[in-house]
Amino acid sequence: xxxxxxxxxxxxxxxxxxxxxxxxxxxxxxxxxxxxxxxxxxxxxxxxxxxxxxxxxxxxxxxxxxxxxxxxxxxxxxxxxxxxxxxxxxxxxxxxxxxxxxxxxxxxxxxxxxxxxxxxxxxxxxxxxxxxxxxxxxxxxxxxxxxxxxxxxxxxxxxxxxxxxxxxxxxxxxxxxxxxxxxxxxxxxxxxxxxxxxxxxxxxxxxxxxxxxxxxxxxxxxxxxxxxxxxxxxxxxxxxxxxxxxxxxxxxxxxxxxxxxxxxxxxxxxxxxxxxxxxxxxxxxxxxxxxxxxxxxxxxxxxxxxxxxxxxxxxxxxxxxxxxxxxxxxxxxxxxxxxxxxxxxxxxxxxxxxxxxxxxxxxxxxxxxxxxxxxxxxx
Amino acid sequence: xxxxxxxxxxxxxxxxxxxxxxxxxxxxxxxxxxxxxxxxxxxxxxxxxxxxxxxxxxxxxxxxxxxxxxxxxxxxxxxxxxxxxxxxxxxxxxxxxxxxxxxxxxxxxxxxxxxxxxxxxxxxxxxxxxxxxxxxxxxxxxxxxxxxxxxxxxxxxxxxxxxxxxxxxxxxxxxxxxxxxxxxxxxxxxxxxxxxxxxxxxxxxxxxxxxxxxxxxxxxxxxxxxxxxxxxxxxxxxxxxxxxxxxxxxxxxxxxxxxxxxxxxxxxxxxxxxxxxx
Numbered sequence: 001x002x003x004x005x006x007x008x009x010x011x012x013x014x015x016x017x018x019x020x021x022x023x024x025x026x027x028x029x030x031x032x033x034x035x036x037x038x039x040x041x042x043x044x045x046x047x048x049x050x051x052x053x054x055x056x057x058x059x060x061x062x063x064x065x066x067x068x069x070x071x072x073x074x075x076x077x078x079x080x081x082x083x084x085x086x087x088x089x090x091x092x093x094x095x096x097x098x099x100x101x102x103x104x105x106x107x108x109x110x111x112x113x114x115x116x117x118x119x120x121x122x123x124x125x126x127x128x129x130x131x132x133x134x135x136x137x138x139x140x141x142x143x144x145x146x147x148x149x150x151x152x153x154x155x156x157x158x159x160x161x162x163x164x165x166x167x168x169x170x171x172x173x174x175x176x177x178x179x180x181x182x183x184x185x186x187x188x189x190x191x192x193x194x195x196x197x198x199x200x201x202x203x204x205x206x207x208x209x210x211x212x213x214x215x216x217x218x219x220x221x222x223x224x225x226x227x228x229x230x231x232x233x234x235x236x237x238x239x240x241x242x243x244x245x246x247x248x249x250x251x252x253x254x255x256x257x258x259x260x261x262x263x264x265x266x267x268x269x270x271x272x273x274x275x276x277x278x279x280x281x282x283x284x285x286x287x288x289x290x291x292x293x294x295x296x297x298x299x300x301x302x303x304x305x306x307x308x309x310x311x312x313x314x315x316x317x318x319x320x321x322x323x324x325x326x327x328x329x330x331x332x333x334x335x336x337x338x339x340x341x342x343x344x345x346x347x348x349x350x351x352x353x354x355x356x357x358x359x360x361x362x363x364x365x366x367x368x369x370x371x372x373x374x375x376x377x378x379x
Numbered sequence: 380x381x382x383x384x385x386x387x388x389x390x391x392x393x394x395x396x397x398x399x400x401x402x403x404x405x406x407x408x409x410x411x412x413x414x415x416x417x418x419x420x421x422x423x424x425x426x427x428x429x430x431x432x433x434x435x436x437x438x439x440x441x442x443x444x445x446x447x448x449x450x451x452x453x454x455x456x457x458x459x460x461x462x463x464x465x466x467x468x469x470x471x472x473x474x475x476x477x478x479x480x481x482x483x484x485x486x487x488x489x490x491x492x493x494x495x496x497x498x499x500x501x502x503x504x505x506x507x508x509x510x511x512x513x514x515x516x517x518x519x520x521x522x523x524x525x526x527x528x529x530x531x532x533x534x535x536x537x538x539x540x541x542x543x544x545x546x547x548x549x550x551x552x553x554x555x556x557x558x559x560x561x562x563x564x565x566x567x568x569x570x571x572x573x574x575x576x577x578x579x580x581x582x583x584x585x586x587x588x589x590x591x592x593x594x595x596x597x598x599x600x601x602x603x604x605x606x607x608x609x610x611x612x613x614x615x616x617x618x619x620x621x622x623x624x625x626x627x628x629x630x631x632x633x634x635x636x637x638x639x640x641x642x643x644x645x646x647x648x649x650x651x652x653x654x655x656x657x
Binding site: 010012015016018019033034035036037039043046047049050051125126128266267268269270 | 560
C-alpha cells in the first residue's frame with residue numbers, strides 16, 4: 001500500500017510524529033511519503049496523480065474539508081485539535097480518529113465513517129530512558145494561553161438595540177458555572193459545552209450559536225486550557241516551590257507563575273532530560289497525551305490531574321493504573337499525598353519503571369500503525 | 380510514478396551567482412549533492428582530493444566553474460568569505476548534530492567507508508583493535524599515533540561555527556542533516572526557494588522519493604559504492620556515546636567553537652548540539 005502522510009506544520013514536534021509513523025508503516029511493508037503541511041486542493045490532486053496513494057492520512061483535517069479527492073483513495077483524519085470547529089464538522093473520511101478523551105462520544109457520524117480513538121505513540125529512540133538525579137520536585141512542560149486582553153474580553157458576542165453580551169460576561173459566567181460543578185476537570189466535554197450553551201441561552205436566546213471560530217475556540221478550548229493549567233500549577237506550587245515551568249514565554253504574563261518559568265525546550269533531548277530530572281512531572285489530565293506517554297516512556301514519573309473522563313474507554317485508566325503507572329493529583333484535597341511521594345524516591349522510581357515498561361510494550365508508534373492498518377483492512 | 384530524473388532546471392540557475400556548498404565531513408554530503416543536482420541540473424565539482432594535505436581554509440581550493448556547483452568541506456576563513464562575497468556566490472552550508480557526526484566519523488574509519496572507490500582510509504584494523512569506545516574518543520579528541528593521525532572533531536566544530544557566523548553577514552542557506560531526514564519535502568522546497576528555482580509538487584515528490592536512503596543505497600550498490608550508506612538515521616549517538624564522549628566533546632566545543640551554542644540557537648539549529656545526556 002502507498003500512504004501519503006500530512007501533518008500541519010514543519011517543526012520538530014510534527015517531524016518526529018511523521019518520521020515515527022513513516023517508520024511504523026514501513027515496518028509493515030508499506031511505502032510512505034510525508035510532508036509537514038496540509039496541501040491545498042490543487043497540490044493534493046497533483047500529489048495523488050504523481051504518488052498514486054492508496055491512502056491519505058492527515059492530522060486535523062477531514063475529508064469534507066477537501067475540495068476533491070479521487071474516490072478510490074481512503075482518507076484518514078486524525079483530529080488532535082478541533083481548531084474551533086464543531087466536532088460534527090468532522091465528516092466523510094473513511095477513518096476518523098479522535099485524539100481527545102470523550103470526543104468520540106460527542107461525534108455524530110453522518111457518513112458511515114469508521115470512528116475511533118487514536119492516542120499518540122511513543123518513540124523509544126527519542127525518549128530513551130536514562131537514570132538521572134532529580135533536580136526539581138515538579139516540572140510542567142507546555143504552554144499556557146496569554147491572559148485575556150481587554151480587547152478580547154470586550155468582544156461583543158451578541159447585540160440588539162441597547163443590550164449586548166460580551167465575551168467577558170460569557171467567560172465569567174461559564175467559569176462560575178464550571179466551578180459550581182466541581183471545576184472543569186470534573187466535567188465531561190459534553191457537560192461543559194452544554195454549560196456554555198446554557199449560559200448563551202439564558203443571556204441571549206435559545207437559538208443563538210457562536211459562529212465566530214476564534215470566539216468559539218477561545219471559550220471552548222483556550223478557556224479550558226487556561227483554567228486547567230492554573231488549577232494544576234496552583235496545586236503544585238502549594239506543595240513545593242521547587243517547581244519549574246517550561247514552555248512558551250506566555251507564562252511570563254502570569255505574575256504568579258513568572259518566577260518559576262525556566263524557558264522553552266527546543267529539542268526532544270531537553271524535554272526528555274527534564275522528565276528524567278524531575279521527581280513528579282505534572283500533566284493536567286486530558287487523557288493520553290503526547291507528553292504523558294513521552295514522560296512515562298522516558299522513565300519519568302507522571303503526576304496527573306484526574307478528571308471525570310479518566311475511566312471512559314478512551315480515558316487514561318483504560319490503559320494505565322493510578323498509583324501503579326502514574327500518580328493522580330488530589331486537586332481538592334490537601335497536598336499531603338504529593339509531599340508523601342516527593343519524599344519517597346523508591347516509590348516514584350517504581351511507578352516510573354512500571355509505566356516505562358508498559359509504554360514500550362504497548363504504546364509505541366509501531367503499535368499505533370498496526371492498529372490503523374488493521375482498521376483499514378476492516379473497511 | 381515515473382522514476383526518471385526530474386526536469387533539468389539548469390536554465391533557471393543564475394549564471395551570476397555560483398552555487399557553493401560547504402558540508403561538514405560525514406554530514407550527508409552525498410545526499411545534499413544529489414538533491415542540489417536534481418534541483419539545478421548541475422553536477423558538482425570538488426578539489427582534487429589529497430589525503431592529509433588540504434587546508435580547508437584555503438580559498439584557492441574553491442573553483443568556480445560555469446555549469447557546475449562547487450562542493451567541499453571548506454571552512455569559512457576570512458579569505459574564503461571574501462572570495463564568496465566577491466563572486467556573489469549562493470552559499471549552502473550543511474551541518475549535522477555534532478554527536479552524530481562523531482559516531483558517523485568513527486564508522487567512516489572503522490568500516491573503511493568508500494574503500495570500493497579508492498577512498499578508504501584503511502584504518503579499520505586499527506579501530507578494530509582499539510575498540511569502539513576508545514575509537515570514538517580518539518575521533519573526538521584527535522590522535523597522533525603512528526598508525527592514525529587525526530586532528531579530532533575540533534576543526535570540524537570550528538568549520539560549523541564559521542558557517543553560522545557567515546550566515547549573519549551574508550545571505551546563505553543553512554541546512555542540517557536532521558532537517559533533510561526529518562522534513563525532507565520542506566527542506567527541498569526551502570532550498571529551491573533559496574536558489575530561485577520553482578519546483579512543482581511532482582518534482583518535490585519525485586526528489587523526496589528518489590533520495591530515500593534505501594533508494595540511494597540501492598542505486599549506489601549497482602555502482603559498487605554502497606559502503607557510504609550506513610543507516611541514514613538521526614540520533615545514533617543515543618546508543619553509541621558514553622559520558623566520557625560527551626565530556627570530551629564539550630571540551631572541544633569550548634576550545635574550538637565557543638560561540639556555536641549561541642549562534643546555532645539564534646539560527647534555530649539547537650538540535651545540532653542537542654544530546655541525550657545534556
